[in-house]
Amino acid sequence: MTTLTVPLWRIAHGRSGDKGNRSNISVIAWEPAFYPLLVDQVDEAAVLRLFAFRRPTAVTRYLLPKLAAMNFVIDDVLDGGVNDSLNLDSHGKSLSFLLLDLRVQVPTELAPLLRGPDASTTSMETTR
C-alpha cells in the first residue's frame, strides 16, 4: 500500500483546554474517512512520547466515533497549572498545535480529502 506522510493537522483539527494541572486535547477528523487512521495511529503511547519532555504522569484517550473525534487527557503536564506554572502559556492553550504536528500515514487514495495547503509538508512513501 502506498501512503503519504502528513502532519496530523491535514486530517484533523483540535483544541486544548485546562483544569488545574491537567490538559485535554481534542483531535477531530476533518472527514469520517480519516477517523480510523486517528484511532490506529494517534494513540496514548504516541501522545505520551510527544509530551514526554513535559513529564506527564498519565495519558488517557477517549473515543467518540459519532463525532469522529478523540479526546486526550494528559495529567500533570502544565507545570502546576494556570496559577502555578512559570510558562507564559500557563493554560497550555498552544499544546493542541504540538499534537497536530505529529506525523501520520495516509493511504494515497484519501489524498484528495486532505485539508490545507499541499506544500512541502507531504512526502510519499511506499510501505510493504
Next chain:
Amino acid sequence: MEILRIGCAAGFSGDRTDAAIGVVDALVAAGGSSFLIFETLAERTLALAQLARRKDPDGGYEPLLVDMLRPVLARCLRHGIRIVSNFGAANPTGAARRIRALALELGLPPPVIAVIHGDDVSGPGHRAALKAALSSSLEERSIVSANAYIGAEAVSQALAAGAQIVVGGRLADPSLTVGPAMAHFGWRADDWDRLGRATMVGHLLECGAQVSGGYYADPGLKDVAGMARLGYPIAEIADDGTAIITKPAGSGGRVDAHTVKEQLLYEIHDPSAYLTPDVVADIGEAQAEELAADRVRLVGVCGHRRPDALKVNVCFESGWQAEGEISYAGPRADARARLAADTIRERMADAGLLRIDLIGSCSVFGDDDGHLLAATSARASSDVRMRVALRHNDRDDAQRLEREVLALYCCGPAGGGGVRTSLRPTLGTRSCLLPRELVPTRFELLA
C-alpha cells in the same frame, strides 16, 4: 412549549464589552422568550476578585460589569430579555447594587434583581470541613478564597419569583443556561436527560466566541471571515433540551459542525461523565448536525444523577513571581540569548527554579525544567527574546531577578535591548470536594 433563546455575551472576565449589542439585536428581532448570559469567572478570576474586595468592601465583582451592561440594559428590560450571570464574583450583592444604580443613571425603573448566595465557603463555618477535604496542609492565613461550584436550582427559583436579573458568584458555567431552561420549561431538578442536554448547550455557549468561529480561526486551513466583528452565540432550546446553536445574522465568525465539536470537547475529561453541580452530562453518543449556514443542532446527549459532592476551588497566597525579558536580533542572536540565560543562571544559582524561554526559538511548548530548550539546537533564528521567570516566597529575593536582567544592558552579551521586568504576587489553587449538604444555596431579591 415555546422555544427558549439564550445568548451569551461574555466568555470570560475581560471579554469584548460590545459583544452583547449584536446578541440583543438578534434576540429582540426573534421575539419570544429569551435570556442573555455573561460568563466571567475562571480559576483565578475569583481569587483576584476576593483580593479586590479586601481593599474595597463594595468591590470584588466583575471589573467590567458596567461596561458590559450599559450598552444593553435598557433594551433588555424593555423587551423582557432577562439576564443571568456569575459576574457577582466575590460580591454578588455589591454587583446587584451597582446594576440598580446603573439602571437609575439610565433613567430606567428599578429592575427586580436576585442575588444567589451559598458558593462562598471561605468563612469559619466551613473551615474544618475544608481542612479535612484538602489533603495538603495549607496555612489558614494564606487562604484568599474558597468557593464551591453551585448549580442552577436557586437561579431557576429566582426567575420563577420574578427576577429580571440574576447575579451570582461561583455559579457553574453551564448552570447559567440550565437555570433559565428549568424555569422556562418547568423541568424537575432530577430530569437528568434534559438537564444533561441543557448543560452541554450551556457548555457550548459559556466561552462566547469560542463556539462561533473566533477561537477556531487558523488562516489557510480554518478561514473565518469577520474576526473583528464576531457574532456571539445564541442557542435555540427545545423542551426536550436539544438545541440549535447559531449567531446573529450578518455578524462575523462561523458556526458549523467543526466549530461546535471543538467547543463541545473543550475542557472535557471523560466524555460520558462531565460532572457539574446539576447533573452528570454524557456526550458519548452526541452528534453535531449542520442544518444550514451557521445553524448546528446538538443531539444525542443524555444525563445521569448529579454528584453528591461539589467541587471547591481554594486559592491561597503563594509568594511572588518575577519576570524579565531582553531581545537579541541579527547574526548569532540565539547564541547571545543563550549566553544571557546562562549568565543569569550562574548569578542566581541560589535562587531556586529559574524558567528560561527563548521566544522565537523555544518558549511556550517548553517545560519549566528546560528539557525541551536544552534539546532545541541553536537555530538560525535571527530574532530572539530571552525570558526568565521565577517564583519565590520572599519578595526581595524575587525582585533580585529584575535587577539581574536589567544589568544585562551594560554587562552584555552584545546587542541586548528592550528590557522589561515585572513583579507580582501570585495565587495558588487547590481543589477539593465538599458534601452537597454543607453548601446550601438560596436566592434573595435585592431590597
